[in-house]
Amino acid sequence: MIRFVFLAFVLAIPPAFAAAHSKSAGTTPADGATVAEVSELSMQFDAPMRIISVTLSAADGDIPIERETGTDPVTVFRATPLQDLAPGSYRLDWRGMAADGHPMQGSFSFTKSK
Amino acid sequence: MSGLAPIDTITVLAIVAKAAGTGAALLAMGSVLFTVIFASYADASVLRLARRIAIGAAVAGLVVLALRFGIRAARISGMGFEGAVDPMMLGFVWQSPLGDAAIWRGLGEVSVLAVLIPGLGRWIAVAGSFAIAGSFAQIGHSLGDPRGALAIALVIHILAAALWIGALAPLHRAVGVARGAGLLHHFGKVALYGVAVLVATGFALAWMLVGTLLALVSTAYGLGLLVKVLIVCGLLGIAALNKLWLVPALGAGRPGAKRALRRSISVEMIAVVLILLATASLTTVTTPPVNL
Numbered sequence: 001m002i003r004f005v006f007l008a009f010v011l012a013i014p015p016a017f018a019a020a021h022s023k024s025a026g027t028t029p030a031d032g033a034t035v036a037e038v039s040e041l042s043m044q045f046d047a048p049m050r051i052i053s054v055t056l057s058a059a060d061g062d063i064p065i066e067r068e069t070g071t072d073p074v075t076v077f078r079a080t081p082l083q084d085l086a087p088g089s090y091r092l093d094w095r096g097m098a099a100d101g102h103p104m105q106g107s108f109s110f111t112k113s114k
Numbered sequence: 115m116s117g118l119a120p121i122d123t124i125t126v127l128a129i130v131a132k133a134a135g136t137g138a139a140l141l142a143m144g145s146v147l148f149t150v151i152f153a154s155y156a157d158a159s160v161l162r163l164a165r166r167i168a169i170g171a172a173v174a175g176l177v178v179l180a181l182r183f184g185i186r187a188a189r190i191s192g193m194g195f196e197g198a199v200d201p202m203m204l205g206f207v208w209q210s211p212l213g214d215a216a217i218w219r220g221l222g223e224v225s226v227l228a229v230l231i232p233g234l235g236r237w238i239a240v241a242g243s244f245a246i247a248g249s250f251a252q253i254g255h256s257l258g259d260p261r262g263a264l265a266i267a268l269v270i271h272i273l274a275a276a277l278w279i280g281a282l283a284p285l286h287r288a289v290g291v292a293r294g295a296g297l298l299h300h301f302g303k304v305a306l307y308g309v310a311v312l313v314a315t316g317f318a319l320a321w322m323l324v325g326t327l328l329a330l331v332s333t334a335y336g337l338g339l340l341v342k343v344l345i346v347c348g349l350l351g352i353a354a355l356n357k358l359w360l361v362p363a364l365g366a367g368r369p370g371a372k373r374a375l376r377r378s379i380s381v382e383m384i385a386v387v388l389i390l391l392a393t394a395s396l397t398t399v400t401t402p403p404v405n406l
Contacts, residue, residue, distance in 0.1 A: 023401075023405065050190075050206060052190050052191060052192060052203070052206070053191065053192030053193070055192075071202075071206070095189075095190060095191070095192040096190060097190045097206060097207075097210055099257075100211055100253070100254060100255075100257040100258075101186075101207075101210035101211035101212045101253055101254070102254065103128075103186060103189040103190045104119075105119065105120065105192075
Protein backbone atom coordinates (compact mmCIF):
# COMPACT_ATOMS: atom_id res chain seq x y z
CA MET A 1 0.00 0.00 0.00
CA ILE A 2 2.78 2.42 0.97
CA ARG A 3 4.61 1.46 -2.19
CA PHE A 4 1.47 2.08 -4.24
CA VAL A 5 0.92 5.50 -2.68
CA PHE A 6 4.58 6.39 -3.36
CA LEU A 7 4.23 5.27 -6.97
CA ALA A 8 1.02 7.29 -7.43
CA PHE A 9 2.80 10.29 -5.91
CA VAL A 10 5.75 9.96 -8.30
CA LEU A 11 3.43 9.55 -11.28
CA ALA A 12 1.45 12.63 -10.31
CA ILE A 13 4.50 14.93 -10.47
CA PRO A 14 5.04 16.25 -13.98
CA PRO A 15 8.76 16.33 -14.75
CA ALA A 16 9.92 19.75 -15.94
CA PHE A 17 11.56 18.69 -19.18
CA ALA A 18 12.08 20.88 -22.21
CA ALA A 19 10.83 20.17 -25.68
CA ALA A 20 12.77 18.35 -28.38
CA HIS A 21 10.35 19.21 -31.17
CA SER A 22 10.16 22.85 -32.04
CA LYS A 23 6.57 24.03 -31.79
CA SER A 24 4.61 27.06 -32.89
CA ALA A 25 4.62 29.94 -30.44
CA GLY A 26 2.29 32.30 -32.33
CA THR A 27 1.52 33.66 -35.79
CA THR A 28 0.76 36.96 -37.53
CA PRO A 29 -2.12 37.27 -38.21
CA ALA A 30 -3.13 35.24 -35.16
CA ASP A 31 -4.85 31.93 -35.87
CA GLY A 32 -8.59 32.53 -36.30
CA ALA A 33 -8.24 36.32 -36.24
CA THR A 34 -10.13 38.77 -38.44
CA VAL A 35 -7.88 41.55 -39.64
CA ALA A 36 -8.29 44.66 -41.81
CA GLU A 37 -4.73 44.67 -43.13
CA VAL A 38 -2.31 41.84 -44.00
CA SER A 39 1.11 43.33 -44.68
CA GLU A 40 3.11 40.41 -43.36
CA LEU A 41 2.69 36.69 -42.66
CA SER A 42 4.87 35.40 -39.84
CA MET A 43 5.23 32.42 -37.53
CA GLN A 44 7.19 32.17 -34.30
CA PHE A 45 8.63 28.91 -32.98
CA ASP A 46 10.06 28.08 -29.57
CA ALA A 47 13.07 26.31 -31.14
CA PRO A 48 14.65 26.56 -34.59
CA MET A 49 12.39 25.18 -37.32
CA ARG A 50 13.38 24.64 -40.93
CA ILE A 51 10.38 25.77 -42.99
CA ILE A 52 10.59 24.01 -46.33
CA SER A 53 7.29 24.52 -48.08
CA VAL A 54 4.70 27.19 -47.38
CA THR A 55 1.40 27.82 -49.18
CA LEU A 56 -1.18 30.56 -48.73
CA SER A 57 -4.57 29.48 -50.02
CA ALA A 58 -7.99 31.10 -50.39
CA ALA A 59 -11.32 29.59 -51.43
CA ASP A 60 -10.50 30.08 -55.12
CA GLY A 61 -6.88 28.89 -55.15
CA ASP A 62 -3.36 29.66 -53.97
CA ILE A 63 -2.02 33.18 -53.50
CA PRO A 64 1.62 33.77 -54.48
CA ILE A 65 3.80 34.82 -51.55
CA GLU A 66 7.39 35.95 -51.24
CA ARG A 67 9.47 34.33 -48.53
CA GLU A 68 11.75 36.66 -46.62
CA THR A 69 13.13 33.73 -44.67
CA GLY A 70 15.24 31.10 -46.41
CA THR A 71 15.29 27.39 -45.64
CA ASP A 72 17.73 27.64 -42.73
CA PRO A 73 16.34 26.75 -39.30
CA VAL A 74 14.74 29.85 -37.73
CA THR A 75 12.62 30.82 -34.74
CA VAL A 76 10.80 33.52 -36.74
CA PHE A 77 9.57 32.93 -40.29
CA ARG A 78 8.42 35.84 -42.44
CA ALA A 79 6.71 36.10 -45.82
CA THR A 80 4.63 38.71 -47.67
CA PRO A 81 1.68 38.20 -50.03
CA LEU A 82 2.63 39.34 -53.55
CA GLN A 83 -0.82 40.82 -54.14
CA ASP A 84 -3.41 42.70 -52.13
CA LEU A 85 -5.63 40.20 -50.39
CA ALA A 86 -9.32 40.42 -51.21
CA PRO A 87 -11.75 40.15 -48.29
CA GLY A 88 -12.30 36.50 -47.35
CA SER A 89 -10.82 33.52 -45.55
CA TYR A 90 -7.22 32.42 -45.95
CA ARG A 91 -5.12 29.53 -44.73
CA LEU A 92 -1.36 29.20 -44.55
CA ASP A 93 -0.01 25.63 -44.62
CA TRP A 94 3.61 24.84 -43.92
CA ARG A 95 5.86 21.80 -43.82
CA GLY A 96 9.31 21.50 -42.38
CA MET A 97 11.65 19.84 -39.98
CA ALA A 98 12.11 20.41 -36.26
CA ALA A 99 15.52 20.73 -34.64
CA ASP A 100 15.43 17.03 -33.72
CA GLY A 101 14.90 15.99 -37.35
CA HIS A 102 11.20 15.25 -36.93
CA PRO A 103 9.11 16.14 -39.99
CA MET A 104 6.57 18.75 -38.89
CA GLN A 105 3.59 20.41 -40.52
CA GLY A 106 1.00 22.92 -39.45
CA SER A 107 -1.38 25.61 -40.57
CA PHE A 108 -3.15 28.73 -39.40
CA SER A 109 -6.19 30.55 -40.74
CA PHE A 110 -7.35 34.15 -40.73
CA THR A 111 -10.05 36.30 -42.29
CA LYS A 112 -9.48 39.58 -44.10
CA SER A 113 -12.37 41.97 -43.41
CA LYS A 114 -13.74 44.46 -45.94
CA MET B 115 -6.74 14.15 -29.72
CA SER B 116 -3.79 16.30 -28.69
CA GLY B 117 -0.40 15.69 -30.22
CA LEU B 118 -1.46 13.60 -33.22
CA ALA B 119 -0.06 14.64 -36.60
CA PRO B 120 -2.06 14.18 -39.84
CA ILE B 121 -1.54 10.71 -41.33
CA ASP B 122 -1.17 10.32 -45.10
CA THR B 123 0.27 7.63 -47.40
CA ILE B 124 3.86 8.79 -46.98
CA THR B 125 3.44 8.84 -43.20
CA VAL B 126 2.13 5.25 -43.21
CA LEU B 127 5.13 4.28 -45.35
CA ALA B 128 7.40 6.07 -42.87
CA ILE B 129 5.89 4.07 -39.99
CA VAL B 130 6.31 0.72 -41.79
CA ALA B 131 9.89 1.59 -42.81
CA LYS B 132 10.77 2.69 -39.28
CA ALA B 133 9.32 -0.53 -37.82
CA ALA B 134 11.25 -2.60 -40.38
CA GLY B 135 14.45 -0.65 -39.72
CA THR B 136 14.12 -1.02 -35.96
CA GLY B 137 13.25 -4.71 -36.32
CA ALA B 138 16.29 -5.32 -38.52
CA ALA B 139 18.55 -3.40 -36.13
CA LEU B 140 17.23 -5.31 -33.08
CA LEU B 141 17.61 -8.66 -34.87
CA ALA B 142 21.15 -7.83 -35.98
CA MET B 143 22.19 -6.73 -32.48
CA GLY B 144 20.32 -9.51 -30.70
CA SER B 145 21.62 -12.31 -32.92
CA VAL B 146 25.21 -11.18 -32.37
CA LEU B 147 24.67 -10.95 -28.59
CA PHE B 148 23.06 -14.41 -28.66
CA THR B 149 26.11 -15.98 -30.33
CA VAL B 150 28.36 -14.46 -27.65
CA ILE B 151 26.26 -15.00 -24.51
CA PHE B 152 25.02 -18.50 -25.32
CA ALA B 153 28.08 -19.80 -27.23
CA SER B 154 28.76 -22.59 -24.73
CA TYR B 155 25.10 -23.62 -24.31
CA ALA B 156 23.89 -23.65 -27.91
CA ASP B 157 24.26 -26.36 -30.52
CA ALA B 158 26.40 -25.52 -33.58
CA SER B 159 23.33 -25.47 -35.85
CA VAL B 160 21.58 -23.00 -33.54
CA LEU B 161 24.62 -20.68 -33.48
CA ARG B 162 24.88 -20.95 -37.27
CA LEU B 163 21.24 -19.85 -37.60
CA ALA B 164 21.86 -16.88 -35.26
CA ARG B 165 24.85 -15.79 -37.38
CA ARG B 166 22.84 -16.10 -40.60
CA ILE B 167 20.03 -14.00 -39.14
CA ALA B 168 22.55 -11.37 -38.00
CA ILE B 169 23.87 -11.10 -41.58
CA GLY B 170 20.41 -10.99 -43.17
CA ALA B 171 19.15 -8.43 -40.67
CA ALA B 172 22.22 -6.21 -41.07
CA VAL B 173 21.86 -6.18 -44.88
CA ALA B 174 18.08 -5.54 -44.63
CA GLY B 175 18.78 -2.79 -42.11
CA LEU B 176 21.15 -1.01 -44.52
CA VAL B 177 18.58 -1.17 -47.35
CA VAL B 178 15.78 0.18 -45.12
CA LEU B 179 18.08 2.95 -43.86
CA ALA B 180 18.48 4.22 -47.44
CA LEU B 181 14.73 3.99 -48.02
CA ARG B 182 14.01 5.95 -44.84
CA PHE B 183 16.17 8.81 -46.07
CA GLY B 184 14.02 9.07 -49.20
CA ILE B 185 10.77 8.79 -47.24
CA ARG B 186 11.82 11.52 -44.81
CA ALA B 187 12.92 13.80 -47.68
CA ALA B 188 9.48 13.29 -49.24
CA ARG B 189 7.73 14.06 -45.94
CA ILE B 190 9.52 17.34 -45.28
CA SER B 191 9.40 18.54 -48.89
CA GLY B 192 5.66 18.90 -49.32
CA MET B 193 6.24 17.67 -52.91
CA GLY B 194 5.03 14.13 -52.28
CA PHE B 195 7.15 11.26 -53.59
CA GLU B 196 9.15 13.59 -55.89
CA GLY B 197 10.80 14.93 -52.76
CA ALA B 198 12.32 11.50 -52.06
CA VAL B 199 15.02 12.02 -54.72
CA ASP B 200 15.35 15.81 -54.48
CA PRO B 201 19.04 16.51 -53.69
CA MET B 202 18.23 19.59 -51.59
CA MET B 203 15.69 17.70 -49.45
CA LEU B 204 18.05 14.74 -49.03
CA GLY B 205 20.71 17.25 -47.99
CA PHE B 206 18.40 18.64 -45.28
CA VAL B 207 17.80 15.10 -43.99
CA TRP B 208 21.53 14.37 -44.04
CA GLN B 209 22.19 17.52 -41.96
CA SER B 210 19.49 16.54 -39.46
CA PRO B 211 19.96 14.13 -36.55
CA LEU B 212 18.85 11.30 -38.89
CA GLY B 213 22.15 11.85 -40.74
CA ASP B 214 24.20 11.39 -37.53
CA ALA B 215 22.12 8.36 -36.55
CA ALA B 216 22.55 6.88 -40.04
CA ILE B 217 26.35 7.02 -39.76
CA TRP B 218 26.29 5.13 -36.45
CA ARG B 219 23.67 2.65 -37.57
CA GLY B 220 25.25 2.10 -40.98
CA LEU B 221 28.74 1.50 -39.52
CA GLY B 222 27.21 -0.73 -36.85
CA GLU B 223 25.31 -2.83 -39.36
CA VAL B 224 28.38 -3.19 -41.59
CA SER B 225 30.42 -4.25 -38.52
CA VAL B 226 27.80 -6.90 -37.69
CA LEU B 227 28.73 -8.61 -40.98
CA ALA B 228 32.07 -9.48 -39.31
CA VAL B 229 30.22 -12.09 -37.24
CA LEU B 230 31.16 -14.54 -40.01
CA ILE B 231 34.90 -14.07 -39.35
CA PRO B 232 36.08 -16.55 -36.71
CA GLY B 233 37.80 -15.20 -33.58
CA LEU B 234 38.17 -11.41 -33.68
CA GLY B 235 35.23 -10.99 -36.06
CA ARG B 236 32.74 -11.75 -33.32
CA TRP B 237 34.02 -8.86 -31.19
CA ILE B 238 33.88 -6.46 -34.16
CA ALA B 239 30.25 -7.52 -34.52
CA VAL B 240 29.64 -6.89 -30.80
CA ALA B 241 31.13 -3.40 -31.14
CA GLY B 242 28.84 -2.92 -34.15
CA SER B 243 25.85 -3.93 -32.03
CA PHE B 244 26.70 -1.22 -29.50
CA ALA B 245 27.08 1.32 -32.32
CA ILE B 246 23.59 0.38 -33.57
CA ALA B 247 22.19 0.75 -30.04
CA GLY B 248 23.90 4.14 -29.78
CA SER B 249 22.30 5.26 -33.04
CA PHE B 250 18.87 5.15 -31.40
CA ALA B 251 19.96 7.83 -28.94
CA GLN B 252 21.02 10.14 -31.80
CA ILE B 253 17.52 10.83 -32.99
CA GLY B 254 13.92 11.52 -32.14
CA HIS B 255 12.30 11.91 -28.77
CA SER B 256 15.46 10.92 -26.90
CA LEU B 257 17.03 14.26 -27.95
CA GLY B 258 14.84 16.06 -25.41
CA ASP B 259 15.86 17.00 -21.89
CA PRO B 260 17.31 15.45 -19.78
CA ARG B 261 19.37 14.35 -22.77
CA GLY B 262 21.83 12.13 -20.92
CA ALA B 263 19.23 10.23 -18.90
CA LEU B 264 16.98 9.71 -21.94
CA ALA B 265 19.89 8.50 -24.08
CA ILE B 266 21.23 6.04 -21.48
CA ALA B 267 17.76 4.66 -20.66
CA LEU B 268 16.97 4.25 -24.36
CA VAL B 269 20.26 2.52 -25.27
CA ILE B 270 19.87 0.02 -22.40
CA HIS B 271 16.18 -0.50 -23.29
CA ILE B 272 17.12 -1.20 -26.93
CA LEU B 273 19.89 -3.66 -25.97
CA ALA B 274 17.55 -5.57 -23.62
CA ALA B 275 14.85 -5.73 -26.31
CA ALA B 276 17.45 -6.89 -28.86
CA LEU B 277 18.65 -9.70 -26.61
CA TRP B 278 15.10 -11.05 -26.37
CA ILE B 279 14.10 -10.55 -30.02
CA GLY B 280 17.38 -11.90 -31.39
CA ALA B 281 17.00 -15.07 -29.34
CA LEU B 282 13.51 -16.04 -30.59
CA ALA B 283 14.42 -17.76 -33.87
CA PRO B 284 17.52 -19.56 -32.47
CA LEU B 285 15.43 -20.78 -29.50
CA HIS B 286 12.70 -21.94 -31.89
CA ARG B 287 15.37 -24.01 -33.67
CA ALA B 288 16.83 -25.23 -30.36
CA VAL B 289 13.53 -26.84 -29.36
CA GLY B 290 14.23 -29.75 -31.69
CA VAL B 291 17.98 -30.26 -31.24
CA ALA B 292 20.18 -31.97 -28.68
CA ARG B 293 20.93 -29.80 -25.60
CA GLY B 294 17.96 -27.62 -26.57
CA ALA B 295 16.19 -27.91 -23.22
CA GLY B 296 19.39 -26.87 -21.41
CA LEU B 297 19.79 -23.77 -23.62
CA LEU B 298 16.13 -22.79 -23.19
CA HIS B 299 16.42 -23.19 -19.42
CA HIS B 300 19.58 -21.05 -19.31
CA PHE B 301 17.98 -18.41 -21.56
CA GLY B 302 15.04 -18.26 -19.13
CA LYS B 303 17.44 -17.38 -16.32
CA VAL B 304 19.23 -14.67 -18.35
CA ALA B 305 15.90 -13.34 -19.67
CA LEU B 306 14.67 -12.70 -16.12
CA TYR B 307 17.34 -10.02 -15.72
CA GLY B 308 16.79 -8.83 -19.29
CA VAL B 309 13.07 -8.33 -18.74
CA ALA B 310 13.66 -6.53 -15.44
CA VAL B 311 16.00 -4.10 -17.23
CA LEU B 312 13.58 -3.73 -20.16
CA VAL B 313 10.64 -2.86 -17.88
CA ALA B 314 12.67 -0.55 -15.61
CA THR B 315 14.12 1.47 -18.50
CA GLY B 316 10.74 1.49 -20.30
CA PHE B 317 9.16 2.89 -17.16
CA ALA B 318 11.90 5.53 -16.82
CA LEU B 319 11.47 6.60 -20.46
CA ALA B 320 7.69 6.77 -20.08
CA TRP B 321 8.01 8.95 -17.00
CA MET B 322 10.42 11.32 -18.72
CA LEU B 323 8.37 11.56 -21.93
CA VAL B 324 4.80 11.36 -20.61
CA GLY B 325 5.18 12.69 -17.10
CA THR B 326 1.68 12.36 -15.69
CA LEU B 327 -1.08 9.76 -15.55
CA LEU B 328 -3.45 12.35 -17.01
CA ALA B 329 -1.18 12.77 -20.06
CA LEU B 330 -1.05 8.98 -20.40
CA VAL B 331 -4.82 8.77 -20.96
CA SER B 332 -5.49 12.13 -22.63
CA THR B 333 -2.86 12.37 -25.38
CA ALA B 334 -2.22 10.41 -28.58
CA TYR B 335 1.29 9.53 -27.39
CA GLY B 336 0.04 8.29 -24.01
CA LEU B 337 -2.70 6.12 -25.52
CA GLY B 338 -0.31 4.74 -28.14
CA LEU B 339 2.13 3.89 -25.37
CA LEU B 340 -0.64 2.11 -23.44
CA VAL B 341 -1.37 -0.03 -26.52
CA LYS B 342 2.32 -0.91 -26.75
CA VAL B 343 2.47 -1.76 -23.04
CA LEU B 344 -0.63 -3.99 -23.36
CA ILE B 345 1.05 -6.03 -26.13
CA VAL B 346 4.25 -6.19 -24.04
CA CYS B 347 2.20 -7.54 -21.11
CA GLY B 348 0.83 -10.27 -23.39
CA LEU B 349 4.37 -11.07 -24.51
CA LEU B 350 5.56 -11.26 -20.90
CA GLY B 351 2.68 -13.64 -20.16
CA ILE B 352 3.75 -15.96 -22.98
CA ALA B 353 7.38 -15.76 -21.81
CA ALA B 354 6.34 -16.69 -18.26
CA LEU B 355 4.30 -19.62 -19.61
CA ASN B 356 7.36 -20.85 -21.51
CA LYS B 357 9.70 -20.48 -18.56
CA LEU B 358 7.50 -21.96 -15.86
CA TRP B 359 5.68 -24.65 -17.80
CA LEU B 360 6.71 -25.45 -21.36
CA VAL B 361 10.52 -25.46 -20.96
CA PRO B 362 10.35 -27.74 -17.88
CA ALA B 363 7.91 -29.98 -19.85
CA LEU B 364 10.43 -30.14 -22.72
CA GLY B 365 13.21 -31.01 -20.25
CA ALA B 366 11.06 -33.80 -18.82
CA GLY B 367 10.45 -35.11 -22.35
CA ARG B 368 6.66 -34.81 -22.16
CA PRO B 369 4.80 -35.58 -25.41
CA GLY B 370 3.56 -32.50 -27.22
CA ALA B 371 5.96 -30.17 -25.34
CA LYS B 372 8.07 -29.54 -28.44
CA ARG B 373 5.12 -28.50 -30.57
CA ALA B 374 3.58 -26.34 -27.84
CA LEU B 375 6.86 -24.51 -27.18
CA ARG B 376 7.50 -23.90 -30.89
CA ARG B 377 3.99 -22.50 -31.31
CA SER B 378 4.44 -20.34 -28.24
CA ILE B 379 7.71 -18.86 -29.58
CA SER B 380 6.00 -18.20 -32.94
CA VAL B 381 3.26 -16.24 -31.15
CA GLU B 382 6.01 -14.25 -29.41
CA MET B 383 7.44 -13.34 -32.83
CA ILE B 384 4.03 -12.04 -33.98
CA ALA B 385 3.71 -9.98 -30.78
CA VAL B 386 7.16 -8.48 -31.45
CA VAL B 387 6.06 -7.33 -34.93
CA LEU B 388 2.98 -5.64 -33.38
CA ILE B 389 5.16 -3.94 -30.74
CA LEU B 390 7.53 -2.64 -33.44
CA LEU B 391 4.59 -1.19 -35.41
CA ALA B 392 3.13 0.39 -32.26
CA THR B 393 6.49 1.91 -31.34
CA ALA B 394 7.10 3.22 -34.85
CA SER B 395 3.64 4.82 -34.94
CA LEU B 396 4.25 6.34 -31.54
CA THR B 397 7.52 7.96 -32.54
CA THR B 398 6.38 9.06 -36.00
CA VAL B 399 2.94 10.66 -35.64
CA THR B 400 2.63 11.61 -32.00
CA THR B 401 4.39 14.16 -29.84
CA PRO B 402 5.35 13.21 -26.29
CA PRO B 403 3.20 15.12 -23.77
CA VAL B 404 6.25 16.90 -22.29
CA ASN B 405 6.72 18.55 -25.70
CA LEU B 406 3.10 19.63 -26.14
